[in-house]
Amino acid sequence: MAKTILITGANGNLGTAVVKKFLEEDYKVIGVDHSGNHLGFANNHPQFELHAVNLADEAASDTFAKEAISLYKQIDGALLLAGGFAMGDIAATDGEALRKMFTLNFETAYYLVRPLFQHMMENGYGRIVLVGARPALQPEAGKNLIGYALSKSLLVQLxxxxxxxxxxxxxxxxxxxxxxxxTPANRADMPKADFESWVKPAEIAEVLEFICSGKSDPLRKSVYHLYGNA
Ligand SMILES: NC(=O)c1ccc[n+]([C@@H]2O[C@H](COP(=O)([O-])OP(=O)(O)OC[C@H]3O[C@@H](n4cnc5c(N)ncnc54)[C@H](OP(=O)(O)O)[C@@H]3O)[C@@H](O)[C@H]2O)c1
Incomplete structure (x- = not known):
């Protein structure tokens, strides 16, 4: 039977590539986003559904996860891709900026992880993937991205x-x-960068599929560095 995979940030730059890969590999995909207009290719796919949920809202996220669990009985994987970026060194990062990053990167994952992890523990199987970032692991890359690096590093600790x-x-x-x-957004922001050294959404989608496939079953690794040639 096809595994059931929940994917947040489904309409985003990474999310659309990941939805595409998982549908190609015949998984059942439950997509989640604020709103969606990049997923036209999946609209009429019999193994795809898209839900609009504000993942910063704990009650809405919890209700959504519990409804999905009740409907499908087993959620095999959760790829929690929703998140975002902000610049800011310590001088630029006040409490409001910090809370914004915390909500966008940590709370949007945590409110789904909580019910889904418990569900997977009861079922005895599950894969959850969170999206960290290099600045969360390397202080030299994160020193001018305080809110972003801190919020992503909490996911590593979780x-x-x-x-x-x-x-x-x-x-x-x-x-x-x-x-x-x-992504198109990064190319527009950094037009002089070497795009070839950047990791491609389709390459990340391959790794995520490997993690959810039976092939990765013996692995208990928690952090994958997907740096491409950068
Ligand atoms: N792009 C990079 O270079 C890069 C590098 C390292 C890590 N990452 C991480 O990789 C992930 C995907 O990045 P991306 O470039 O694909 O970002 P993206 O295109 O901005 O996609 C993020 C998605 O998350 C959704 N989202 C944000 N807040 C939400 C909420 N409260 N409820 C529901 N959905 C919400 C957004 O929906 P709306 O647009 O409707 O708000 C958007 O579709 C993020 O976690 C990002 O931090 C990205």
């Missing part, structure tokens, strides 16, 4: 804590840490 809680079960929480992803 994965570590949950993997401890899941020891002995086939439930794994991984973090992918891409460097700059080759």
């Amino acid at each position: 994965a570590n804590l949950l993997n401890e809680a899941a020891k002995g079960k086939n439930v794994v929480v991984s973090v992918i840490a891409p460097s700059t992803i080759d």
Whole structure:
């Protein structure tokens, strides 16, 4: 039977490539986003559905996750891609800027991880993937991105804590840490950069599919550095 995979940020630059890959590989895909207009290719696909959920809203996220669990009985994977970026060194990062990054990168994942991790522990199987970033792992890359780096590093710590809680079960929480992803937005922001060195959304989608496929079952690795040639 096809595995059921929940994908947030489904309409985003990375999300659209990931939805495409998982539908090609015959998974059942539950997409989540604020709104969607880049997923036309998936509109009438029998294995795809798209839900508009504000993932910063704890109650809405929890209700949505529990409805999906009740409907499908088993959610095999959750690829929690929703998130975003902001510049700012310590001088530029006040409480409001910090909370904004915390909500966008941490809360949008945490409110789904909470019910989904418990569900996967009960089922004895599951893969959750969170999206970190290089500045969360390398201080030299994060020193001028304080809110972004802090909020992404909390996801790494969350994965570590949950993997401890899941020891002995086939439930794994991984973090992918891409460097700059080759997206139209990044090309427009950095027109002089070497685009070829950037990791491609389709390459990340391959790694995510590997994590959700049976092929990765013995792996208990929590952080994947997806830096391409950068
Ligand atoms: N782009 C890069 O170079 C890069 C590098 C490292 C890590 N990352 C991470 O990779 C992930 C995907 O990046 P991307 O470039 O594909 O970003 P993107 O195109 O901006 O996509 C992010 C998606 O998340 C959705 N989202 C944000 N807040 C939400 C909320 N409260 N509820 C529901 N959906 C929400 C957005 O929906 P709306 O647009 O409707 O708000 C958007 O579709 C992010 O976590 C990002 O931090 C990106």
